[in-house]
Amino acid sequence: MSKIIEKEFFSENVARFEIDAPEIAKSRKAGHFVIIRIDEKGERIPLTIAGSNPEKGTITLIVQKVGVSSAKLLALNEGDDILDVVGPLGKATHIDKVGTVLAAGGGVGIAPLLPIVRAFKEAGNRVITVLAARNKDLIILEEQMRKYSDEVIVMTDDGSSGRKGLVTHGMEEVIGREDVNLSVAIGPAVMMKYAALTTKKYNIETLASLNTIMVDGTGMCGACRVTVGGKTKFVCVDGPEFDAHQVDFDEMLLRLNAYKQEEVDAYERFLK
Amino acid sequence: MDKETIKAERTQEWRLDLRKQIKAKERTAGIRAKMTERDPNVRNKNSDEVNMGLARELAVAEAQRCLDCANPTCINGCPVGINIPKFIKKIEVEDFLGAAKVLKETNTLPAVCGRVCPQEKQCEAQCFYTLSLKKDPVAIGFLERFAADFEQNSGEMSIPEVAEPNGLKIATIGSGPAGLAFAADMVRFGYDVTVFEALHEIGGVLKYGIPEFRLPNTVVDVEIDNLRKMGVKFVKNFIVGRTASFDDLRKDGYQGFFVASGAGLPNFMDIPGENSIGIFSSNEYLTRVNLMNAAKEDYDTPVFSGKSVAVIGGGNTAMDAVRTAKRLGAEHARIIYRRSLTEMPARVEEVKHAQEEGIEFLNLNNPLEYFADKDGRVKSMKLQKMELGEPDSSGRRRPVPIEGSEYELETDTVVVSVGVSPNPLIPQSLKDLEVTRWGTIVVDKESMQSSIEDIFAGGDIVRGGATVILAMGDGRTAAAGMHEYVQNKNK
Ligand SMILES: Cc1cc2nc3c(=O)[nH]c(=O)nc-3n(C[C@H](O)[C@H](O)[C@H](O)COP(=O)(O)OP(=O)(O)OC[C@H]3O[C@@H](n4cnc5c(N)ncnc54)[C@H](O)[C@@H]3O)c2cc1C
Ligand SMILES: Cc1cc2nc3c(=O)[nH]c(=O)nc-3n(C[C@H](O)[C@H](O)[C@H](O)COP(=O)(O)OP(=O)(O)OC[C@H]3O[C@@H](n4cnc5c(N)ncnc54)[C@H](O)[C@@H]3O)c2cc1C
Ligand code: SF4
Ligand code: SF4
Ligand code: FES
Numbered sequence: 001m002s003k004i005i006e007k008e009f010f011s012e013n014v015a016r017f018e019i020d021a022p023e024i025a026k027s028r029k030a031g032h033f034v035i036i037r038i039d040e041k042g043e044r045i046p047l048t049i050a051g052s053n054p055e056k057g058t059i060t061l062i063v064q065k066v067g068v069s070s071a072k073l074l075a076l077n078e079g080d081d082i083l084d085v086v087g088p089l090g091k092a093t094h095i096d097k098v099g100t101v102l103a104a105g106g107g108v109g110i111a112p113l114l115p116i117v118r119a120f121k122e123a124g125n126r127v128i129t130v131l132a133a134r135n136k137d138l139i140i141l142e143e144q145m146r147k148y149s150d151e152v153i154v155m156t157d158d159g160s161s162g163r164k165g166l167v168t169h170g171m172e173e174v175i176g177r178e179d180v181n182l183s184v185a186i187g188p189a190v191m192m193k194y195a196a197l198t199t200k201k202y203n204i205e206t207l208a209s210l211n212t213i214m215v216d217g218t219g220m221c222g223a224c225r226v227t228v229g230g231k232t233k234f235v236c237v238d239g240p241e242f243d244a245h246q247v248d249f250d251e252m253l254l255r256l257n258a259y260k261q262e263e264v265d266a267y268e269r270f271l272k
Numbered sequence: 273m274d275k276e277t278i279k280a281e282r283t284q285e286w287r288l289d290l291r292k293q294i295k296a297k298e299r300t301a302g303i304r305a306k307m308t309e310r311d312p313n314v315r316n317k318n319s320d321e322v323n324m325g326l327a328r329e330l331a332v333a334e335a336q337r338c339l340d341c342a343n344p345t346c347i348n349g350c351p352v353g354i355n356i357p358k359f360i361k362k363i364e365v366e367d368f369l370g371a372a373k374v375l376k377e378t379n380t381l382p383a384v385c386g387r388v389c390p391q392e393k394q395c396e397a398q399c400f401y402t403l404s405l406k407k408d409p410v411a412i413g414f415l416e417r418f419a420a421d422f423e424q425n426s427g428e429m430s431i432p433e434v435a436e437p438n439g440l441k442i443a444t445i446g447s448g449p450a451g452l453a454f455a456a457d458m459v460r461f462g463y464d465v466t467v468f469e470a471l472h473e474i475g476g477v478l479k480y481g482i483p484e485f486r487l488p489n490t491v492v493d494v495e496i497d498n499l500r501k502m503g504v505k506f507v508k509n510f511i512v513g514r515t516a517s518f519d520d521l522r523k524d525g526y527q528g529f530f531v532a533s534g535a536g537l538p539n540f541m542d543i544p545g546e547n548s549i550g551i552f553s554s555n556e557y558l559t560r561v562n563l564m565n566a567a568k569e570d571y572d573t574p575v576f577s578g579k580s581v582a583v584i585g586g587g588n589t590a591m592d593a594v595r596t597a598k599r600l601g602a603e604h605a606r607i608i609y610r611r612s613l614t615e616m617p618a619r620v621e622e623v624k625h626a627q628e629e630g631i632e633f634l635n636l637n638n639p640l641e642y643f644a645d646k647d648g649r650v651k652s653m654k655l656q657k658m659e660l661g662e663p664d665s666s667g668r669r670r671p672v673p674i675e676g677s678e679y680e681l682e683t684d685t686v687v688v689s690v691g692v693s694p695n696p697l698i699p700q701s702l703k704d705l706e707v708t709r710w711g712t713i714v715v716d717k718e719s720m721q722s723s724i725e726d727i728f729a730g731g732d733i734v735r736g737g738a739t740v741i742l743a744m745g746d747g748r749t750a751a752a753g754m755h756e757y758v759q760n761k762n763k
Contacts, residue, residue: 027515232547251547255648
């Protein structure tokens with residue numbers, strides 16, 4: 001059982017949780033995630049560890065409401081318990097001094113991007129971050145990102161914050177004006193697909209952190225499988241980060257919709 | 273148990289008397305008890321246990337068949353060396369709790385083994401009836417289950433005695449049968465034992481894999497509760513090597529580790545279309561249903577209840593998956609297996625039960641490719657017919673494809689059950705650990721010690737996929753090995 005120590009809404013559908021998980025707080029690294037189960041009847045869902053406080057024994061999760069489980073989580077308050085929290089899972093990001101890093105975050109992908117941006121910055125890189133979302137409300141963590149980036153470019157679909165346009169426009173601009181040594185893209189699968197196509201044109205090595213459907217998160221079930229470079233990989237143990245130019249995003253997009261109907265039905269039941 | 277003890281016990285008064293009461297001839301004239309089973313057309317729609325156990329009279333009659341042999345060969349067939357005639361004779365005198373006690377001298381999970389052991393290949397294959405009389409063996413497995421269930425239902429569970437606590441901390445990694453058997457022995461020796469489990473339930477495959485209709489969770493829970501009463505501590509949601517490293521745990525005072533992390537990683541066939549929606553590993557399929565209760569309306573985890581389900585493979589896991597599919601409402605629940613019925617590795621009883629329940633067997637068929645609709649959902653598969661050729665290294669006749677026999681079969685759900693590979697989490701987190709090229713941990717067979725001196729290992733992570741009782745046997749061997757190692761170290 002893990003207690004919610006702090007909760008803060010970033011917008012109606014996005015919230016930050018600080019939860020009690022002393023062992024995980026100590027052992028986690030940038031790029032790791034946890035699997036949580038809210039209550040006895042809940043499903044196991046993966047969430048990136050956005051930050052941690054080892055002294056206090058807490059980890060930070062940033063959650064966007066998309067369906068039943070995330071809605072249940074957002075309905076919890078400070079002092080409530082989350083039944084199961086397990087981690088840290090996945091391989092940590094390989095952090096190196098490479099020169100200039102172009103980080104691209106879309107929507108709730110901004111949360112998992114934060115620890116990575118921070119780690120690259122602390123390793124002595126120049127970090128330029130492009131944040132993108134549909135509108136102003138969905139741009140989260142801008143302030144924290146500025147703290148760990150040399151420059152932050154904000155892009156919104158409707159122009160309500162920063163500039164109007166897609167994440168790839170912001171990326172193209174940066175690539176057009178300076179040498180980029182590495183790119184990291186995290187966000188919805190479609191966004192990562194186009195970010196990867198963009199950097200591929202310029203031959204810039206790119207990492208994508210994949211958010212497939214998962215069950216156990218320990219390599220036991222294969223629900224999270226994706227095709228990378230023609231081979232089947234398990235995101236939870238082989239990833240979640242992969243060479244974005246090798247990922248079959250089209251297949252991944254289809255697989256993310258595997259339970260579309262069940263999810264819609266479940267959400268309707270939940271609202272009742 | 274050594275031969276001398278077994279002999280001495282056999283010559284105890286009550287055993288001598290009992291042998292005199294009924295002549296051997298009369299004993300061998302009896303016929304083997306039949307297990308009462310639920311009606312196949314009812315049970316294939318619910319998750320009630322298929323085997324209903326033996327009634328008291330039947331159990332006693334079956335116990336009378338056992339000859340209490342001078343040389344009880346049956347014991348050699350049991351990987352944990354249960355004193356089989358002793359427990360059976362206790363049943364004959366209707367001391368059922370006493371029988372259960374005998375079982376627990378060597379077997380931590382008798383109610384489990386009595387249900388899922390491949391008895392026909394183990395103890396019962398070595399019974400005097402099988403070896404010399406060419407008759408049906410004594411139903412050792414049924415009797416084991418009878419005694420264990422009797423005890424569970426009696427409310428008088430005996431808690432095995434444990435030695436004075438010695439204060440030495442030992443960690444078990446994984447709560448499957450290997451880890452549980454190890455923990456039981458170590459706590460008996462007096463150690464302070466903690467079992468770490470990655471999932472949110474204790475029991476490993478017994479919980480997430482083997483379905484309710486074959487092994488009810490309550491049966492497993494009672495046995496786990498017993499371990500708790502003996503002093504074993506359980507920590508769920510804790511992945512050793514991740515949540516804490518081995519070094520962290522060493523610093524916390526743990527003096528020895530038993531890795532029983534199982535064979536988690538499911539194999540796929542790497543054929544085109546295999547990542548289509550609706551194609552699962554058997555682990556995923558069974559986990560959704562057994563661990564996450566996906567088939568129940570009020571649980572959040574979804575699962576497909578396909579109308580036409582194809583399960584690829586012929587092992588116990590495949591049988592469990594296909595029978596689960598039937599119970600979820602499949603009109604066609606099919607086994608697709610590349611060899612014939614006789615080569616199937618699944619237990620004979622499971623195959624028989626599956627056939628009764630209306631499972632279709634497409635033997636000598638092998639999938640080549642899957643086809644999906646525009647949403648990426650599997651809609652059909654291409655199969656090739658096979659024939660049997662020369663025996664291969666496993667001694668079974670090798671399946672050979674028949675050219676030009678390919679055909680298409682409609683299907684909306686596929687469960688791939690073609691084996692598992694060892695879970696990579698532990699080897700990933702221990703660079704110095706010696707593993708084989710299949711990823712199983714290398715151990716010394718006598719002690720189960722790995723290449724790192726305070727780490728022992730057993731069960732599927734060493735064997736690459738075996739049985740509950742072999743995993744438990746490893747747990748016991750490792751406990752003996754670890755006991756010696758820790759005692760020497762602390763001298
Ligand atoms: C490694 C990893 C890290 C993640 N980190 C975060 C995080 O830090 N914060 C966060 O809010 N979310 C994160 N996710 C996504 C999160 O797990 C899903 O949003 C969640 O499982 C959805 O559950 P639900 O019941 O609320 O929605 P569901 O009812 O299951 O789904 C509703 C909708 O969301 C889509 N969806 C389902 N699962 C996922 C998924 N795994 N990823 C993206 N879309 C999905 C479905 O297609 C559907 O349209 C991460 C996923 C992975 C694999
Ligand atoms: C569907 C199915 C049906 C079967 N039917 C039968 C049968 O009828 N009869 C029979 O004899 N055998 C059967 N088997 C095989 C038998 O279940 C296994 O051989 C046996 O369970 C192996 O035991 P184990 O203790 O080695 O591992 P497991 O039972 O696999 O347990 C390993 C546990 O370790 C945990 N773990 C892994 N890594 C870590 C870590 N780093 N930290 C903490 N925990 C960790 C896992 O989550 C898991 O719970 C079946 C198997 C399956 C899958
Ligand atoms: S544990 Fe298995 S092998 Fe041993 S006696 Fe029982 S059924 Fe037979
Ligand atoms: S071999 Fe068969 S008959 Fe003999 S003691 Fe064992 S179970 Fe009884
Ligand atoms: S989530 Fe089960 S294998 Fe990755």
